[in-house]
Amino acid sequence: MQNSRRKFLKISTLGATGAALTYPVVAKGISFFKNEEPLSDDKLTKVATVCEVCFWNCAGWVYKDEDNKIKKIIGNDIDPHSNGKLCPRGTGGLGMYTDEDRLKHPLIRVEKDGEQTFVEATWEEALDLVVKNMKKIDKKYGKESLALFYHGKTGPHFKHLFQYWGSDTNAKPASAQCLITREAGYIATYGAGLASPEPTDIRNTECLVLIGSHIGENMHNGHVQDVSDLIDRGGDIITVDPRFSTVAAHSSHWLPIKPSTDMALLLAWIHVLINEDLYDKEYVEKYTHGFDELKEHVQKYTPEWAQSITTIPAGDIYKTARVMGNASPKVIIHPGRHTAWYGDDTQRTRAMAILNAILGSWGRKGGFYFAEKFKLPKHPHPPVPKPKWTWRDISQGKHKLAFAGITNEIIDHALPEYKGEHKVKGMFFVATNPLQAVPDEEKIKKALHHLEFVVAVDTMPSEITGYADVVLPEATFLERLDDIRVSQHKSPNIALRYPAVEPKYNTKPGWWIAREIGIRLGLNDFYPWENFEEVLDWQLKQVGSSMEEMKEVGVKHFPRTKPMYINEDGSHYFNTNTGKIELVSTDFQEWGYDPLPVYKSHGEVPAGYLRLIYGRLPMHTFGRTLNNPNLNDLKSEPKLWVNPKNARIYGLENDQEVWLKNPKGKVSSFSIKVRITERIRHDSVFLPHGFGNKGRIVTADGELFEMSRTYGRGISDAEMITNVSIDPETGGTGLRNNFVAILTEKPTKKEVIS
């Protein structure tokens, strides 16, 4: 009997194996068989959707039976994000709808017998209360003092509402905690960011270089498929990661780097490519600015020097640089996502962008293509009022490349110690949970405590719902209409998300909630329509399509209007000061940032601690998917990866329960089981992101709202991250200079509170 499968990925199959074997054999009757046999697809109807289980937003079809029950979700064959194949999260997306732990009706915070509690409210009551408090904040402080944090496709409904009303104080964790440093690095170099999906021409490349990007564990669907195709074609994959990630195992070269030293490797690669004449001379001459300075700058960054810092043998640095050089220009230094690591992240991204430039891969087949986005006209509305101040006034003075709101700085402005004129006094959290997404939990709690009014809009209860004054339960992506997905790709295309079923419980679509608030604020002129479908239909008709057509096809492609690759005559204009790719950044020279990337040490792991490395599991995105019954069934519990050497030092065994403590004395709220594995370096541990949920509400009537399948399971990486390294150019939050010690004894309550 091969019993070991339970120990591995399908851990939750505890039910399918151990439990199932002893499951009582029940008496059978006809009724047991009524719904078991799978139905042929032609007996099912399908509705176009765009997945919201992650930001890749794949288009697909929701299949329903004749009782209008959702049976499955399958990718749309003509969708370039998915190519007809959803990832496990998309396939299991129906669990977002069926989850019985969802927020089911509006809740408002009240005081009863001197205690604060929640009571169920009607939508009328809840929305009236929201508007009353918005007006109160406006009167006391101005509309600008009401800030919005948002994520996902429901975000724009509220962003627009705020802008129509007169507040442009907003941010998303997807910027400062994730992409802003990467975008800034590319803007400084090429005059253009990358956006999503990243326009990497992996299908035509010969060499893909991944710096800490764990494609395959992050299920960025299109890129996962592209990498698989690259393996088929026998191309090179060079993966730099302190962890033996899945893609490291599939790579031709794995460089197990000492964490925090990536910059040294990147500079040494540039050194080899230039000194061995492996760079694309013609391209560099035609399109770049500052090559001579770059050449001089990297002379000191030899592979031998880099070996002493990165622990990667110099020979491997030479070898991999030559692999890249030989593949040039069909080579991609993949920009990755979530690049906010060590506080010099714009600079590290710059080094990667520079590598791409000297390899001649930008705008080249097998490198980066020029993605094209279709222009869908905006539904007309009256002029938007101009706020007295916006998120720009909070962040742009400090960081020249803060081109979007910085969540953590907006939070700073909500703290009582902030005495300036841009005070944040109320906040909306739309489909985002700052307590897991933004670092420094204690600071956020303090801000939440001092805010005069907090609204949470979401489908699931999480930590933030417990801090809200009003909780507005949103319908899931399967029950609602959102903006047309207008995505950049090789072929410009649009995709429709149409509600497959009516909203369950007393939930409402985001557009409806935003519009109802807007009407109550007297913004009727901005909402001349009753149903958001009218807006989409108007937009689609402007471009010769319609809702009717989009419901039939789901995805529609349009012809390209611009070339996909760079012209070879050297006339391409880059949107930088010099009109060239800036190897030396003239903006950075002017603003006082390093014009060329410089290696800076981020220090050593403190004695007795291990570096905290976090990342994704392929079946989960963020905390919000953990309770999805289908996805939770695939992975219900995270494990802490520990190298066998450390297991010996700490005396650990597999599945032993441990707690974590960081150098500031913060102890994890919950425990986690150990997984002893060679896949992680001896100086680090790996913790899957998003677990350790501790959001729970009990209403005055005793109704419990929590993610019951995931509450208290595992340790939250966000909770342990208290050392935030700010990226000066953007305000991005470097999260990887964090360390933990493993505690084998359950900490006392006092320790946990400290």
Place this chain on the structure above:
Amino acid sequence: MRYGMAIEVNKCVGCADCVVACQTENNVPIGYSRDWIMEKVTGKYPNLDLHFESQRCNHCIDTPCVRTCPTGASFVSDGGIVRVTHDECIGCGACIEACPYDARYFHPDGYVDKCTFCEHRVTEGLNPACVSVCPTDCMHFGDLDDPESAISKLIAARENFTILPEAGTAPQIFYLK
């Protein structure tokens, strides 16, 4: 005609899409599964090997599960697909004990359930749900009896292994290195 699968472990990322696709396609209740992922790591840091195996019923040529079934509920269907007729199953569990792969489970409705190679799809010319959903395209399904089929050619061309060949059941799922 003999159906089988070839799975390229050099591409599989162990994401378990095959598991959830099977569950939704075949109404497998939450907490149960007909297929699962095994992670195999060998070596010491930094000299390591890792691959994932998407596992399920091997639809063996020699079928101890069918042999031990006292009612005939377990049977071999067209193309060698090993199946269970749910309303003939008395839930005795003999087949579960006999299977070297732990590929069968008790369905909460009181019968033994397992992978069917999505026979309802295969007979319509479609791939099983697990194969058709795979983002890495690492799974292939087809007729092993036909030397000209894509799957036969793939297996012939690549170094491959089966799981527990020593069980002597002639498994029909081949893992390609």
